[in-house]
Every structure is written in structure tokens, then in C-alpha cells.
Amino acid sequence: MTAILEVRGLTVKFGDFVAVRDVSFDLAPGSIHSIIGPNGAGKTTLFNALTGRVMPTAGSVTFAGRDITRLPMHRRTVLGIGRSFQVTSLFAAMTVRQSLALACQRKLGLGLLGILSRDRSLAPAAARADELLAFLGLGDVAERKSGELSHGQQRRLEIGLALAARPQVVFLDEPTAGMGIDDIDAVRRLIREIARTCTVVLIEHNMAIVMGISDTITVMFQGEVLVEGPPDAIRADRRVQMAYLGEVA
Numbered sequence: 630m631t632a633i634l635e636v637r638g639l640t641v642k643f644g645d646f647v648a649v650r651d652v653s654f655d656l657a658p659g660s661i662h663s664i665i666g667p668n669g670a671g672k673t674t675l676f677n678a679l680t681g682r683v684m685p686t687a688g689s690v691t692f693a694g695r696d697i698t699r700l701p702m703h704r705r706t707v708l709g710i711g712r713s714f715q716v717t718s719l720f721a722a723m724t725v726r727q728s729l730a731l732a733c734q735r736k737l738g739l740g741l742l743g744i745l746s747r748d749r750s751l752a753p754a755a756a757r758a759d760e761l762l763a764f765l766g767l768g769d770v771a772e773r774k775s776g777e778l779s780h781g782q783q784r785r786l787e788i789g790l791a792l793a794a795r796p797q798v799v800f801l802d803e804p805t806a807g808m809g810i811d812d813i814d815a816v817r818r819l820i821r822e823i824a825r826t827c828t829v830v831l832i833e834h835n836m837a838i839v840m841g842i843s844d845t846i847t848v849m850f851q852g853e854v855l856v857e858g859p860p861d862a863i864r865a866d867r868r869v870q871m872a873y874l875g876e877v878a
């Protein structure tokens with residue numbers, strides 16, 4: 630199977646500090662691939678380098694056969710890479726429907742003014758926003774301000790913003806952080822649904838979720854890939870257990 634994303638020798642330095650060192654992995658199309666590791670292992674920095682938020686110091690990222698190593702984030706979005714991001718103050722002041730429509734709009738290359746106007750060319754973004762409201766289970770709160778949603782609803786909206794442009798690969802950064810058990814279950818189901826049409830890369834601290842839904846898990850430790858494999862192999866791997874205990878040499 631040809632990988633949809635190929636990461637080779639990726640290194641990110643902040644000054645002299647190496648946050649991500651020589652990371653390589655393949656992302657199988659249609660899979661749920663989790664990146665785990667103890668605090669400070671380099672997961673978020675790796676995500677940032679893969680989505681164009683930070684530029685790597687060395688290495689390459691190839692998406693669907695195209696070298697995207699140095700592309701900025703917005704160009705990657707257009708190519709089909711989505712990323713969840715926090716409901717910012719801009720989104721917080723807008724309704725849920727408007728927030729989703731704006732995110733859809735970005736893909737179409739139009740701005741906030743377009744969304745708030747009644748231009749007919751906005752119909753595709755509005756239709757996509759409706760589709761996402763239903764998919765996320767946020768139809769009932771569509772006209773509420775995003776900033777007024779419950780924590781769990783806000784996290785679902787963040788996932789929706791990442792899906793707005795119909796990505797081929799979506800990066801979700803701790804989608805269940807701070808959630809109660811009911812919301813966690815809803816997000817687990819949502820991720821499974823997303824994976825029916827899209828490859829999912831996940832940073833997640835909740836091991837029950839990671840072990841329950843991942844096809845492949847890459848374990849990072851001190852900026853490097855410690856081990857990669859299916860959940861059962863990762864669960865049984867002594868090095869992983871030691872890493873979480875902070876005892877890997």
C-alpha cells in the first residue's frame with residue numbers, strides 16, 4: 630500500500646535544542662495513526678512540522694507523492710491536510726454555523742465578509758457547514774456563539790473546523806483533553822466515523838482511546854521514535870512501559 634504521507638529524517642531544532650530528531654514514518658491511507666509519548670517527547674512539535682506551523686531543520690515530508698516539506702500551512706490545507714485548532718477569540722464571537730462556514734470558506738478562498746453577506750457563491754460553504762453540524766451533532770446549538778458552548782461541544786467544533794475543507798488527512802491534537810466520560814465516548818465514535826473517509830493522525834493522552842481505535846501507534850521519546858506498531862505490540866513493549874516511567878536509558 631502506498632503511503633499517503635511519508636516522513637523521512639524529520640528534525641526540528643529550537644536553537645541548539647533538538648525537539649524532534651530524525652523521525653521517519655509512513656501514514657497508511659484510511660488508517661488511524663496515533664502519536665504518543667510522555668510529556669515533552671516532541672509530539673506537538675512533530676504535528677507542527679507536518680502541518681506547516683514550524684519549518685523543520687532537516688528531513689522531508691511527502692504528501693500524495695508531492696514534497697510539501699517547506700509549504701506553509703494554508704497551502705497544505707488547500708492540498709488536503711486539515712488540522713484541529715482551538716476555538717480562537719475570532720471564532721468564539723461567531724455562531725457555530727458561522728465558524729464552520731468561515732472554515733469552509735477559507736478553502737474557497739473567500740473571507741469573513743463573504744460569509745456574512747448573502748452572496749449566492751457562498752452556497753457551497755453554507756451547505757458544507759450544515760453537513761458538518763449534523764455530523765458533529767451540533768445542530769441544536771448552530772446559532773449559539775461558539776464561545777458559549779460546553780467544553781465537549783467546543784472540542785467537537787474544533788474537529789469540525791479541521792474537517793471543513795474535506796481533508797484527505799486530518800491531524801487531531803488531543804481531541805478529548807479535559808472531557809468527561811460521555812463526551813469522550815462521543816469523540817471516540819466521531820473519530821471512527823471520520824476515519825471512514827479520511828486518514829486520521831492523532832495525539833492523544835487517553836490510552837484507552839489510543840489502544841481502542843488506532844491501527845498504528847508511533848511512540849516518541851525525547852524527540853525520537855522509540856517504537857512503532859499496532860496497539861497490542863505497543864502495549865506489550867517493555868521500552869514503552871519504561872519510557873512512561875521515565876526510565877529509558
Ligand SMILES: Nc1ncnc2c1ncn2[C@@H]1O[C@H](COP(=O)(O)OP(=O)(O)OP(=O)(O)O)[C@@H](O)[C@H]1O
Binds near residue numbers: 646668671
Ligand atoms: N518554540 C519552542 N522553543 C523552544 N523549545 C520548544 C518550543 N516548542 C517546544 N519546545 C520544547 O520541545 C520539547 C518538545 O515539546 P512538545 O510540545 O513538542 O512535546 P509534546 O510531546 O507535545 O509534550 P506534551 O505531551 O507535554 O504536550 C519540549 O522540551 C519543549 O519545551
